[in-house]
Amino acid sequence: MCGIAGIITPHSSLIQQQRLQQMADALRHRGPEHEGFWVNEEKTVGFAHRRLCILDLSPEANQPFHYLHYTLVFNGEIYNYIELKKELQQAGYTFTTSTDTEVIPAAYDYWSENCLQHFDGMFAFALYDAKQQTLFMARDRFGEKPLYYYPIYTQRGRFDQILFASEIKALLAAGANRHLNGTMMLNYIALGYVQNPIKKTETFYSNILLLPPGNCLSIIPSQGKIRLRKWYKPALSSMIIEESKAVERFAALFSASVQKRLRSDVAVGTSLSGGLDSSSIVAAIHQLKTSAPHWTNVAFTAVFNGFEKDETAYSKEVANTYNIQQYFTQPTAEDWIKNWQALMYYQDEPVQSSSVLIQYMVYQLAKEKNVTVLLDGQGADEILGGYKKYMHWYLQQLLLQRFALFIKEKRALRKNHFLQQWNWKNYIAAYYPHKTAERLQQQALQQINNHAAFNAEFVMHYQNKDTLIKPVVRQLEDILHYNTFTFGLEELLRYADRNSMAHSREVRLPFLQHELVEFVFALPANMKIKDGFTKWILRKSMDHFLPKNICWRKDKTGYEPPQQQWMHNKRIQEMIYESKKKLVAEKVLNEQVLSKAVKPKGAHDKDNFDFRYLSAATLMANG
Template sequence: MCGITGYFSFTSPIDKSLIKQMTDSIIHRGPDGDGLWLSENKKMGLGHRRLSIIDLSDAASQPMISPDGRFAIVLNGEIYNYIELKNQLVSTGYTFRSSSDTEVLLALFATEGPACLQKLDGMFAFAVYDNVKQELFCARDRFGEKPFYFNYSPNQFLFASEIKALFAAGVTKEVSSKFVFNYLLYGVSDDINEPANTFYAEVKQLEPAHCITVTSDGKIIKQKYWLLDYEKTININISEAIEQYRFLFRRSVERRLRSDVPVGSSLSGGLDSSSVVLEVNRIKGQSQIQKTFSARFPGFVRDESRFMDLVNNRANVQPVSIFPTADSVMRNLEKIWYHQEIPFGSTSIGVQFEVMKAARDNGVLVLLDGQGADETMAGYTFYRNTYLNELRNSNSGRYQSEVKALKETHQLTMPAEGMKQKILRSGLLPVQLLRNLRKQIIRPDSSFFLGIHPDLVREYKNEPSPFPVFESLKEHLFFSSFKIGLTDLLRYADRNAMAHSVEVRLPFLSHELVEFVFSLPNTMFINEGWSKYILRRSMEDVLPTEIAWRKDKVGYEPPQTDWFSQPQYISIFSEAQEYLMAEKVINRPNSHYLWQHLMISKLLKTGAL
């Protein structure tokens, strides 16, 4: 994993010092070395900060040039199946100078062009310049694990792994008022209708599973190279599904263990991280001690230490625990903001920041993590309602069975069907339309808008809600995986890890595994009230029973409510709200949205509306 930058001028030659300035701003992403490259006509420049993970020698340094001098590449991320791809290329007569995955990707692109994307199992953002065509090709991985930001104007195209590198090149910091409105009202950081947009008007992002070609005369051609088919369902029984899931999950973990530096795992005690830790243990056995990294909150009712200990005691591990506090998160707040760059969800991101630091402090540069399982296998409790609504309309027998299981096995009382559900089932009027109509007719100073200043409300109150009403469980999972939900978590993890020069790898986001999971019947997502049913069944012989069949869902939760009652937090929240009222972003304080107000105040102090 590394940091990459680039500057493509469509007019005059560029100054190499500007590329260095951009690259130096993200030194934390790659403390092991840097590299700069200019094309012969000096209109294309590439920059790279290196975090050495695979092939630690100078032969793997970037920017990397093809043997014939035609192509130059910078890569951020990892190509996990590089060994298999390399063997294929060697069989055709290709000779390699290094053991790096970057050289494999470069050779594959030189051989197959953009079609090579279909063969990649990895997390990546990369750029390749073609000296013959004088074109720049850029691509981002299927889920957006690795970032790729850019700025485009009639004279130039700039790109970087982080927004701050674009600012270092002079890109303006104008904040999008629409993003501020949507974050304050809905808590979202993405625009589902224009996903390339960001909080900053002059900064765009390359969407996951997309690639672009930039020509020397300034034309940009964008393509989507992969689309998950969530409507396809295969005919398979549970035994066959378990066998295939185990195969794909193990292969994903094995590939993500490929490294020339120590690899560890984060462990929360939940189903997902525990599955990763114990699958690694099953692969490695006694040959290698795995370090696990956990955050604990002694005395907190939601502390998961008991479950962490169950996993650590079962595996050949060396556990490392940290104990974040209100003070420690507060001390790190400015650093976290610097690395996150845009609003982030809660103090749990501060806890994750400390976990990543602990990994680096203990000599672990690669960390496996369980992210992605909840969004792809219905781990969150709110998916139950979507599934029940789907069953109510399509399979009344199964619907009654699931409701009974939720009541008896999980002691959950199902709410009575509300007006929204009745209207949705009747088909008389889409609920989404009703929701948007309501927002348009109510007054800008209504409590519906949570204290957002009426001037800002008037500007955007007619915009549609970013949250649709889902007709099926898989539609909801697809939305969470690719629109709003997982995209935020991937950004948090990348920035927190890179702040400490650590690489995070996510076995649950193997695209082959996700494609298989989404092809399964709904009963393998939620079954008799049990979420992530296929994962539970596939790992039940490895996991402690208390974890395999846990009923509660915690999700990396610190005692945030208690922390917010402490004086240092009360003070910064008060300052943030006073600032936002002075800037006419809100017109009154709102004690339920303190964190959102703090985040927007920090954003506006970085840029300007």
């Protein structure tokens, strides 16, 4: 796990050691153990790297890494590096380290850009080819590892220079424009959006771009040419498979994913909330621990004593079942106050709720206990239909396709408390999906226009209906695919990456192994939601390993702290008031908002406006 940065330009005078150093310094937390720099002979490409040692702790694995006529800076892990090395050795390639880094240039030399299809991992990298004098940059399928870039173009459409880095703060340190994106800010405050689902390259900074997940860049520095393309295009296929065989196949893929994500030369632990996803990871590790020499048998848990959604009892039951040593962090309102500025500094962009702070403190605890790598459960809800909102789309699909099963599942979901409500709007959504998408887009626009706290000129200037386009959902797979690849999951992956790297920790996500994801998407909907239970195939595969009341839990808590309670804290209310003043001064909000009392809201409430004011104003102050 690392931090990468660089400068690409046709003009040698722009490759300056000072700028590379500034970017590296901004990424020190991502790699505290080594710093490296490299500039090519033509002075058209300069790389900076900060290393966190995970695989092959020797200096030979430091970066920038040189192999044949390639130079590489890489952030992430290629989990199948052992298998790829064997395949490449048979093709005549030799290796001098035991790191996964060395696999990337060899694979690129052998397969060219198609090497990406062979990687099982999380990655963002830049690879310079000295023979062709070209640069290739790529990001993993789901967006686990970040990569931002800041292009400055000439009038003829070619770039004058490009800065790139793992985090926005490194680009700002090297002189990138700090002008904020007003449309992104508007949509965030009114709707809670932290992504643009239509223009995936957009960030909260107007001129700083995000390389979208599953995309790559091909660059010719001397000519100022750049080409963006999507390299990962998951197919929406379907399969007919027996239930028992599907469960068996899912279990095998999940176990293999966990096993590869245990590969490490430093201590490995896990987060454990007590929910199904993190508990399943612990259960899978227990079956594999003899093949994981650096597994510490340690888990980290957030505790909220007295809060109705505290899951400590569940997490302790799992820990006791598998004899896990469990460490606890107990976040409070005072921790929110203490850590807020640091959290926002590391995140670079706004966050949805104080749930992000809880994750930050869990990884902080892991650092205190000297556990460098943690396995976590992000992605399971999106691919397996874990959120309660998915019940509506599943029932709408059954209504049109299998009416008898629709009646049965609706009753079962209500019995298990997964179905919150079902009314005439759901029938309309089922029969008129295009009209429903249009109506939801119009509702989002109305929410912006009806947000009384906004400065009218701010809304008029930055409102953009095209950023609010909603997906047409005909069946469950449509919304799962949308949340996994277009809007939803990427936000959570950003939180996890920044929170873990803030403490120089690496987080690995077994549910996001691409073969596992593609298999799940090919399954019929009733293997994800069945008999009134979400994530049915995961529950079925874990039935013999997890305690029954964990495996078949009927409540879905989510990673939720007592935010509503915390927002009664006097200092937090003062922070929110100061944030409102900042947003009024910046002409984002109108002055009337200053007379409104803080409305404490839960972390998952849709109208969590006061929290968003705090987050938006902090970004403006930092920017």
